[in-house]
Amino acid sequence: MPAPRTVAHVLLCGLVLAVAACSAPQPAPPAAPEVVDAAAVSRPPPDPVREPVVVLDAGHNGGNGAHVAEIGRQVPDGRGGTKACNTTGTQTAAGYAEHAFTFDVTARVAKRLTAKGVRVVLTRTDDAGVGPCVDERAAVGQRAGADAVVSIHADGSAPANRGYHVAYSDPPVNDVQSGPAKVLATALRDSLHGAGFPDSNYIGRGGLSPRRDLAGLNLATRPTALVECANMRHAAEAALVSTPAGRDRYAAGIAGGILAFLGR
Ligand code: ZN
Numbered sequence: 727m728p729a730p731r732t733v734a735h736v737l738l739c740g741l742v743l744a745v746a747a748c749s750a751p752q753p754a755p756p757a758a759p760e761v762v763d764a765a766a767v768s769r770p771p772p773d774p775v776r777e778p779v780v781v782l783d784a785g786h787n788g789g790n791g792a793h794v795a796e797i798g799r800q801v802p803d804g805r806g807g808t809k810a811c812n813t814t815g816t817q818t819a820a821g822y823a824e825h826a827f828t829f830d831v832t833a834r835v836a837k838r839l840t841a842k843g844v845r846v847v848l849t850r851t852d853d854a855g856v857g858p859c860v861d862e863r864a865a866v867g868q869r870a871g872a873d874a875v876v877s878i879h880a881d882g883s884a885p886a887n888r889g890y891h892v893a894y895s896d897p898p899v900n901d902v903q904s905g906p907a908k909v910l911a912t913a914l915r916d917s918l919h920g921a922g923f924p925d926s927n928y929i930g931r932g933g934l935s936p937r938r939d940l941a942g943l944n945l946a947t948r949p950t951a952l953v954e955c956a957n958m959r960h961a962a963e964a965a966l967v968s969t970p971a972g973r974d975r976y977a978a979g980i981a982g983g984i985l986a987f988l989g990r
Pocket of ligand 1: 816879880
């Protein structure tokens with residue numbers, strides 16, 4: 727269970743106690759229970775208290791390819807070193823770009839989460855810009871106080887390789903990475919697996935991939951995982967990611983995992 731829910735629960739209990747204390751007559755007569763506003767006590771807390779926040783991070787950006795120097799700038803990698811600000815991403819053999827895929831799937835996930843009362847924050851809102859850098863993407867999750875942060879990508883591996891995998895920071899560099907982040911990654915894996923997508927046959931195990939080289943995961947202070955939906959160089963998966971119906975399937979799988987993690 728994510729920590730913010732526990733905090734919200736504590737706040738709610740504190741609020742209920744405060745309301746009860748303030749409304750108690752001085753001194754309380756035997757009939758005191760009649761003045762208690764039961765509806766007010768049982769009323770759900772205001773939305774801002776319980777509304778979960780999810781940051782969706784669509785990998786890469788459409789303008790990265792034309793700004794090689796800018797996205798090649800070195801930024802902190804979360805383990806004491808540096809790495810490139812961002813990359814151009816991959817594409818299918820037919821030329822369908824990963825940045826377009828991630829942007830579209832992210833919008834579909836956002837729509838599904840919003841319909842369930844989740845507040846969604848995006849790390850980029852168009853597909854023609856540059857960046858942001860990986861360290862800035864991680865900072866978005868921190869500033870939002872996100873209950874979950876999910877980066878969405880697709881891979882560009884050898885044509886025989888196929889399947890999704892979900893990456894998480896390992897070895898972890900903080901308690902969030904060693905606990906909730908792994909729970910989030912597992913929830914995403916369970917949902918994608920349950921939706922019928924094959925576990926990766928070339929990286930990680932059982933659809934999960936511990937990674938130490940992904941800055942966005944290393945820098946995370948909120949529960950964060952990265953989904954590699956498919957191998958865009960595998961013929962059948964390339965066909966799937968290239969259709970709106972296929973992308974909707976990936977979005978449903980990712981949204982299902984996030985909602986399960988949030989307990990919604
Ligand atoms: Zn990518």
